[in-house]
Amino acid sequence: VFGIYGEIESLLSKREWSIFRLYLGGLSYKEISEKLDIPLKSVDNAVFRVRKKLKMQLSHKKLIS
Numbered sequence: 001v002f003g004i005y006g007e008i009e010s011l012l013s014k015r016e017w018s019i020f021r022l023y024l025g026g027l028s029y030k031e032i033s034e035k036l037d038i039p040l041k042s043v044d045n046a047v048f049r050v051r052k053k054l055k056m057q058l059s060h061k062k063l064i065s
Contacts, residue, residue: 008020008054012050015046016046016050016053018036019036020050023050
């Protein structure tokens with residue numbers, strides 16, 4: 001499991017990784033926004049970018065060996 005998280009982390013910016021970890025932890029966009037003291041729209045945009053990056057990697061099978 002650690003290997004996959006490491007692969008994902010390497011694809012993302014530090015901010016995206018922080019947001020993604022909180023998102024996986026079950027926090028809402030609003031809770032993430034408050035916890036990281038960033039605008040709600042920034043959280044929404046970051047989650048969108050993360051999903052896009054992960055879909056691209058999965059479709060190229062670079063994430064799964």
